[in-house]
Amino acid sequence: MKLLEERILAEGKAVSEEILKVDSFINHQVDPVLMQQIGEAFAAHFKDRGITKVVTIESSGIAPAQMTALALGVPLVIFKKQPSRVLNDNLRQTVVTSFTKGTSYELTLAQDFLTEEDHVLIIDDFLANGEAATGCIRLLRLSHATVAGVGVLIEKSFQPGREKLTEQGHEVYALARIGRLEKDRIEFLPADDAH
Ligand code: G4P
Numbered sequence: 001m002k003l004l005e006e007r008i009l010a011e012g013k014a015v016s017e018e019i020l021k022v023d024s025f026i027n028h029q030v031d032p033v034l035m036q037q038i039g040e041a042f043a044a045h046f047k048d049r050g051i052t053k054v055v056t057i058e059s060s061g062i063a064p065a066q067m068t069a070l071a072l073g074v075p076l077v078i079f080k081k082q083p084s085r086v087l088n089d090n091l092r093q094t095v096v097t098s099f100t101k102g103t104s105y106e107l108t109l110a111q112d113f114l115t116e117e118d119h120v121l122i123i124d125d126f127l128a129n130g131e132a133a134t135g136c137i138r139l140l141r142l143s144h145a146t147v148a149g150v151g152v153l154i155e156k157s158f159q160p161g162r163e164k165l166t167e168q169g170h171e172v173y174a175l176a177r178i179g180r181l182e183k184d185r186i187e188f189l190p191a192d193d194a195h
Contacts, residue, residue, distance in 0.1 A: 035064050054072065094106070
């Protein structure tokens with residue numbers, strides 16, 4: 001997505017060879033107009049797939065996932081990372097380990113919100129090692145729901161996330177694909193919507 005790539009070049013900062021900072025428009029301050037365009041781009045690609053729900057993990061995936069759900073006309077389900085006092089019955093859970101952050105959390109879903117009738121699109125901001133998306137897929141399986149695909153804003157193609165997911169037969173649709181990060185230099189590969 002040209003708009004997203006331009007924004008990454010204008011405002012993104014490679015803080016190391018692995019980490020891209022996009023705090024000014026995606027993860028901390030959020031540009032709602034860009035999120036709407038992103039939601040429409042995902043919806044245009046996945047519109048004829050019989051998707052019944054969009055899923056994301058709190059917190060940075062929520063803004064683009066909400067816009068995608070709106071454009072597709074389906075509900076958004078947010079998988080939780082924090083234990084909640086009100087969320088304690090009939091839960092499905094799986095542990096996800098983030099290599100980037102060196103932390104683990106128990107990804108949690110109240111079982112009422114996904115059933116075997118659901119065909120689900122997973123949306124997230126970054127695809128790095130694929131652990132978050134793989135955790136989502138485990139919870140979808142526990143709910144007997146099916147996976148329509150994984151849509152990400154930014155794929156770091158030098159990390160193994162895409163490979164892991166495609167090996168399992170899941171489609172990855174990335175609006176920006178970063179082939180290489182160096183301090184003050186960001187190189188893109190052709191994005192999935194460029195074809
Ligand atoms: P994976 O899910 O693909 O395996 O990635 P990994 O566990 O390595 O990292 C997951 C967390 O790190 C996610 O945030 C993801 O957004 C963030 N992340 C990964 N690479 C980058 C990067 O280059 N830049 C930035 N800014 N973040 C990155 P999270 O823990 O789910 O937190 P949240 O932001 O959604 O609350």
